[in-house]
Amino acid sequence: MLSDMKGMYFDDEEFEEMLEERDRVIYEFYDLGIAEDPGDLAFGTTILYPGKVGREYFMTKGHFHEELDTAEVYYCIKGHGYLLMENMDGDVELQEMDPGMSVYVPPNFAHRSINISDKEPFIMFFVFRADAGHDYKTIETKGFRKLIIEENGAPKIVNNPKWKA
Numbered sequence: 114m115l116s117d118m119k120g121m122y123f124d125d126e127e128f129e130e131m132l133e134e135r136d137r138v139i140y141e142f143y144d145l146g147i148a149e150d151p152g153d154l155a156f157g158t159t160i161l162y163p164g165k166v167g168r169e170y171f172m173t174k175g176h177f178h179e180e181l182d183t184a185e186v187y188y189c190i191k192g193h194g195y196l197l198m199e200n201m202d203g204d205v206e207l208q209e210m211d212p213g214m215s216v217y218v219p220p221n222f223a224h225r226s227i228n229i230s231d232k233e234p235f236i237m238f239f240v241f242r243a244d245a246g247h248d249y250k251t252i253e254t255k256g257f258r259k260l261i262i263e264e265n266g267a268p269k270i271v272n273n274p275k276w277k278a
Contacts, residue, residue, distance in 0.1 A: 114136050114137065114138060114139070115128075115131060115132055115136050115137050115138075115139050115166075116132055116136045117174070118139065118174060119132075120253065121172070121174055121252075121253075121256070122166040122167070122169050123167070123169055123260055123262075123273065123274065123275055124166055124167035124168070124169065127166050127167035128166050128167075131166060137164075138162065139161070139162055139164060139171045140159060140160060140161040140162060140171070140173050140226075141159070141160045142157065142158075142159050142173075143157045143158050143159075143160075144156065144157030145157055147243050148243065149243050149244045149246070150243060150244060151242075151243075151244050152243075153242070153243035153244070154240050154241070154242060154243055155240070155241055155242070155243040155245070156238065156239060156240040156241075157238070157239060158190070158236060158237065158238055158239070159173060159226060159236070159237050159239065160234050160235075160236050161173060161192075161194065161226050161227075161228040161234060161235040161236075161237075162228065162234050163228055163230050163231050163232060163233060163234065163235075164228075164231075165263060167262075168262040168263045168264070169260055169261065169262050169263075170194075170227050170228055170229050170261055170262070170263065170268070171227070171228050172197075172225050172226060172227040172228070172261070173225050173226045173227075174225065174249055174252060174253070175197070175223055175224060175225025175249075175252045175257060176223060176224070176225075176247045176248055176249045176251075176252060177221075177222075177223045177247075177248040177251055177252070178241065178245040178246060178247065178248065179245065179246030179247065179248050180242070180244065180245045180246060181220060181221045182220045182221065183220055183241055183242050183245035184217065184218060184219055184220050184241065185217075185218040185224065185239060185240070185241035185245075186215060186216070186217055186218070186239065186240050186241070187210070187215065187216045187218065187226070187237045187238070187239050188214070188215045188237060188238040188239075189210040189211055189212050189213065189214050189215075189235070189236070189237055190212060190236040190237060190238055191212055191233065191234065191235070191236040192212070192228060192230055192233050192234050192235035192236055193209075193210070193211055193228075193229055193230045193233075193235065194209075194210050194226055194227050194228045194229050194230070194235035195207055195208065195209055195210065195226070195227045195229060195261060195268070196208045196210060196216045196218070196224055196225075196226055196227075197224065197225050197226075197227060197257060197259060197261065198218055198219075198222040198223065198224045199222060199223055199257060199258055199259070200219075200221045200222045200223070201221065203258065204222075205258055205259055206222070207259070207261075207270055210235075210237070223251070223252060223257065225252075225257060227261045227268075229261065229263075229268045254277065255276065255277045255278075256273055256275050256276045256277065257273055257276065258272065258273055258276050259271065259272060259273055260272075260273045
């Protein structure tokens with residue numbers, strides 16, 4: 114729900130106006146409930162709907178893995194978007210995704226998906242080691258260093274003024 118993303122978008126005023134108008138589903142996450150046992154793989158799908166908060170595209174909250182040495186793979190099934198990745202050292206990578214494309218998220222990288230389409234959902238398949246866990250708290254308190262906004266009708270990567278070192 115949009116309400117679950119409080120504090121994640123740069124434009125707090127626009128976020129509150131949208132939320133007051135109507136809370137809405139901006140993304141859905143499905144996994145197969147695999148036990149979190151060493152040696153197993155967790156996998157599922159994310160569906161990220163089109164839209165923006167102000168000029169910033171709808172996105173997932175993003176996370177690190179609790180087991181930082183965990184990599185993850187995303188495969189785009191439908192739509193058009195980006196996978197934004199960053200590590201604690203400040204290295205940032207942005208990978209564009211279209212149907213049939215895969216992105217490898219290296220160990221030690223936080224990652225978030227961004228739907229840059231104004232018409233269709235961005236649907237991805239993901240897989241990672243089942244015992245990796247998710248660390249959303251770091252992103253909730255620090256944010257990501259970069260944002261993807263719409264400028265002159267196109268996506269643009271910019272510094273996040275709300276990012277906390």
